[in-house]
Amino acid sequence: HDSTTSAISGPTSTTSTALHATTYKPIFDFTLDPQNPTTKSKSASSFERIDDAIMGGISTSSLRDNPTESYATWSGVCRTDGGGFCGMRTLPFASPLDADGQEGVFLDCMLASDEEASRRVWKMTVRTDSSRGEMVYQAEYDLQRVMEEECDLREALEEARAAEAELQEAMEGVAKMNVAEDVGKEMEEAKGAGEDLMKAMNDAKKEDGEGDGNGNGGEEEECWARVFVPFDKFQLVRGPRLVPDGPKLNVTGGIFQIGMTLSKFQMGVNTTELENFRPGYFEMRIQRMGFYNTNDDAAPAVANDANSNDGYDNASVIDNVPDTLSKKEAQKKRPFLLKMLLPLAKVFFSEKANRRKSAMRILREERGLSRGKAILFGIRSRKRSMGGCIPSVFKTLGILTVDSFRAVALSVLKVVLLYPLRVVGAVVRKVKQMLGLTVKPSLRE
Numbered sequence: 001h002d003s004t005t006s007a008i009s010g011p012t013s014t015t016s017t018a019l020h021a022t023t024y025k026p027i028f029d030f031t032l033d034p035q036n037p038t039t040k041s042k043s044a045s046s047f048e049r050i051d052d053a054i055m056g057g058i059s060t061s062s063l064r065d066n067p068t069e070s071y072a073t074w075s076g077v078c079r080t081d082g083g084g085f086c087g088m089r090t091l092p093f094a095s096p097l098d099a100d101g102q103e104g105v106f107l108d109c110m111l112a113s114d115e116e117a118s119r120r121v122w123k124m125t126v127r128t129d130s131s132r133g134e135m136v137y138q139a140e141y142d143l144q145r146v147m148e149e150e151c152d153l154r155e156a157l158e159e160a161r162a163a164e165a166e167l168q169e170a171m172e173g174v175a176k177m178n179v180a181e182d183v184g185k186e187m188e189e190a191k192g193a194g195e196d197l198m199k200a201m202n203d204a205k206k207e208d209g210e211g212d213g214n215g216n217g218g219e220e221e222e223c224w225a226r227v228f229v230p231f232d233k234f235q236l237v238r239g240p241r242l243v244p245d246g247p248k249l250n251v252t253g254g255i256f257q258i259g260m261t262l263s264k265f266q267m268g269v270n271t272t273e274l275e276n277f278r279p280g281y282f283e284m285r286i287q288r289m290g291f292y293n294t295n296d297d298a299a300p301a302v303a304n305d306a307n308s309n310d311g312y313d314n315a316s317v318i319d320n321v322p323d324t325l326s327k328k329e330a331q332k333k334r335p336f337l338l339k340m341l342l343p344l345a346k347v348f349f350s351e352k353a354n355r356r357k358s359a360m361r362i363l364r365e366e367r368g369l370s371r372g373k374a375i376l377f378g379i380r381s382r383k384r385s386m387g388g389c390i391p392s393v394f395k396t397l398g399i400l401t402v403d404s405f406r407a408v409a410l411s412v413l414k415v416v417l418l419y420p421l422r423v424v425g426a427v428v429r430k431v432k433q434m435l436g437l438t439v440k441p442s443l444r445e
Contacts, residue, residue: 041065046324104291
């Protein structure tokens, strides 16, 4: 499988065709389920934000449950200032997910904000150990192609429906004539052809999710697609870069985290940006996420769509929503070095400070203001919200003082800590090279 579409089944169910049989194991379910109302909310609360703020960016996104809709919404604004990606990942699972015998991850989704999925890089992420480091396994998927294939499938079904209606009308016209015996024979033949077509249409409707007994009988004509991301497509990455000669993904020990990313960075040994990347607002709607297993390597490129619920046992879905650690529990399990560095990172890479820096850049580079005029613009902008000029002046002075202290402290930290660590790292890598050991590239290489 590459990124493809297929019909939804149950928590652990099988969809069969003449060419293949695929077993699905949903893990997170955001569809409406009156029998298990907590399934949606528990699925949504299992995820945490992982945007580019961690590297000095100003992008922001969130995954929200929609109580009255049969999906969750992952939406936000991706900006290229200082970063260029938005992401969501699960909190660490209380117990690793058993993925042994599974072929990959599937995602039932739809890009609702626009029709330019190809202008972003979409990635799926998995972690196979309990660490919280920067090295994870990622794979890209072609969301644009998957959704176009789904829309083409729906168009073909609509054309078949129109042909069915025309044939039915013609059959009724012949029946009214009631003339010669040969006409009656032709009518019987037409009736037989019509029955064959109607049977084929009914089969297609079932595969397309209509009349499935779960309230999905053609209510919407949206192009929901099922994306397949095979485990053998995942590669070890460090940040946005591939780790050369990294070990292949091995899920026999379980999966500790699953994540999704929208990025301007393509996977590669060197940092590679998508040329026509589209920044700004995005909205992806998600119905389900889980594992799949195809029992025949000859599976077609496109099977069925992601709207069918045939065989979907809603009553047992809640059993598939895994427990995760709380945020406090996850923080306690972080490596000691990470616990030490994160507070410093929050001080030096504050989102508010990053946004102020971006605003200053826009005022100076795009509006041609000097630094002093840009500061005065900020004072005037805060004047109304703070109830006067004096409070606005004091607020601005406080911000300038904090930002100046942050800049000085960061410079000192680079001299006394960062640069010496780089030197030590370079020496260690050189020694490893001399000894013939494997050397992992630094993020700066």
